[in-house]
Amino acid sequence: MSNQNGVSEDLDVLIVGAGFSGLYQLQICRKLGYNYKVFDDAADIGGTWYWNRYPGARVDSPTPIYSFSAEELWKDWNWTERYPGWKEIRAYFQHVEDKLGLKKDITFNTRVVSAEWDDGEHRWTVKTNNGLVVHPRFLILATGALTVPYTPAFKGVEKFRGVCHHTGRWPEEGVDVKGKRVAVVGTGATGVQVIQEIGPEVGHLTVFQRTPNFCLPMGQAKLDVKTQTKQKPLYPTYFRFRIQTVAGFLYNPYPKDYTSSTPEERILRQEEYWARGGFQSIGAFNDTRINQESNDALYAFWRSKVRARIRDPKMQEKLAPMVPPHPIGGRRASLEQTYYEVFNQDNVDLIDLNENPIAEFTSKGIVTGDGKEHEFDVIVLATGWDGVTGAMTKIDIRGIDGQTVAEKWKDGVYTNLGMTVSGFPNMFFTYGPQAPTAFSNGPSCVEPQGDWIAGVIKHMMKNGFTKIEATPEAEQNWRGMVMGIYDKLLMKNARGWWNGANIPGKAVEVLSFPGGIPTYFNKCTEVVENGYEGFVLSGKGSGRV
Structure with a gap:
């Protein structure tokens, strides 16, 4: 590669990330014959599933929906569980690699540290931690x-002499906890x-709980090959x-x-949906996100189900309080199998932070x-993530006027279509802010987004455009729509990573x-049908086209 000799390289497309989204985008670039590269900070494909290897790590979307939709990737692949664990998800990504041979186009252990727009050349200059340009x-x-x-900025965390890891950076070799004194700080999805x-x-x-x-019943189930084989004619319809x-x-x-x-x-419908498990278990009625009476009734139903599994009245109140701290459905619910039974053990304590x-x-x-x-002996930091925007704002990305994405979003996020930002031409992002992201199954979101982005690039290359930029008016309108919908929902009364409230100094929205x-x-x-309304397209050196 020319970069090894210190020479920079022109590309049609650079993809940052090799999870579901990056790999899907890579497949498109291949088919369209673009000059492309993929950089990823990890040592292998999988995105979040490369890093998520803590005890109990498991997907909370059911198979086969949580997978690629291409027939060549599902026709001879079978899952062992409805909600696979991290090892099986990794095996799936290896299956994808075996079928498509994607790794040869990915540069691993390579973290993008900066990206700067060159408005003269209509290109980005992207630099990595290991000197690639x-x-x-x-x-x-x-x-x-x-x-x-x-x-969080815990005082003295560096003093602890035992084993201490964040769930997001769990060691590959694991941690022996058998018979040990263990603390888990946090009761979000990873903590659960x-x-x-x-x-x-x-x-x-x-357990340290704020x-x-x-939590909702996972509805886990073992899967067999025979049943999946019978279902596969329906897979195209599913997707x-x-x-x-x-x-x-x-x-x-x-x-x-x-x-x-x-x-x-009310009773029969709630019971029916609860028995199905998964996020659907609280989807018995369509007004629980907007109507307080409906939400209160749903919470009371949930509380009765959970309290029946907890023996100690004090623990019942800590885990399923009579007065909810926020509307049910207002924060990301976690799917569980035996979570509440753990708190019936004599060797388990819960500290209310x-x-x-x-x-x-x-x-x-x-x-x-x-x-x-x-x-x-062991402390597990299940303290969460700088969600949705964090992966973008930690990169020094500078647009037309030298402003960074982090600076632009300091007081609130502005995007057009949840895939572009005014002032940052030719930059697209998937599964990010102001797209369905946290409120959707990942592959269901990133595949159509990938198709949309590919359509834009194909249109530009065909018609001689070298620059596309969202207009400030378009992103103002998009933000207004997002906030207008949100303002009607009860979730606005909850605080968590869905609205950035878990990160000090982050705008809460x-x-x-x-x-x-x-x-x-x-x-x-x-x-698209309106001629890329809300965007300005132009060609290098020829003004607006």
Whole structure:
């Protein structure tokens, strides 16, 4: 590669990231014959599934929906579980590699540190941590929504002499917790998965909880080859239908309001959907996101289900309080299998950080606000992520006027279609801010986005355009629509990574498009049909075309 000799390289497309989105984009570039490269900070493909290897790590979207839609990738692949664990997801990515041979086009262990737009050449200058320099016409950031681990500024965390890891950077060789004194800080999705996985084998477990997680039944099931083989004629229909549903799964909420249903309908419908498991288990009525009475009733139903599994009344109140701290569905729910049963164990404690916060870390463990020192052998930091925007803002990306993306978004996110930013021409991103992202199944979002981006680039190359930029008016309108939808939803009364409230100093606002996948992609299609309305296209050296 010419870069090894210090020579920079012109490209049609640079893709940053080798997860679902980056690999899908790579396949498109290959088919269209572009001059392209893919950079990834990891040592292998998989994106978030390269890093997610903590105990209990498992996908929360069911198969086969959580996979690529191409027939060549599913026709001779079979899953062993409805919700596969991280090892099986990794095996799936290896299957994709065996079929497509993608790795030869990916430069691993290579982190993009900066990107600067050259308005004279209509190209980006992209630099990496290991000295590579490329000049792509188009920059596609497939950097993911949950890829930047966040650890609060705990006092003295460096003093701890035991084993301490964030779930997002768990060692490949794993950590032995059998018989050990273990702390889990955080009860988000990763915390829930770790707790239910290690709970039965640790010597003592202490869970530090700030906000109870309104966990839903996973509805896990073993899968066999015979059954999947019979279903595969329907797979093309599944994959077409998933982008016709609100969240990219194979279902929509039941099309009737809770408030207009009879008492008998309410009970039977809730029980029916709960028995299905997954995120669908709270989709029995279509007004729970907007109607407080409906939301309160759903929470009461959820609370009764959870409390029935917890023996200690005090623990019941900590994990499923009588008064909810936020609307149910207002934060990302986690799917669980045995989470609540762990808290029935005599060797498990729960510390409410609202009543007794972490004061500092010591060489032996953690001191809480009451002055007590809790000694541990292992501390698991399940403290979350700088979600949706973090992977982009941590790169020094400078647009036309030298402003960085981080600076532009300091007080709030502005995009057009959740894929472009005014002032940053020829830059696209997938599964990022103001797209369905956090409110959707990943592949259901990134495949249509990848197709849309590829359509733009193909149109430009065919017609001699070398620059496309979203207009400020278009991104103002897009932001207005996103915020307008959000303002009607009860989730605006919750705080978490969905709205950036977990990161100090981050603007608190909805970070994903809350209007559903069909509405989102209809809007994207309309823009193309209207001649790329909201964008300015031009050719290098010839002014506007």
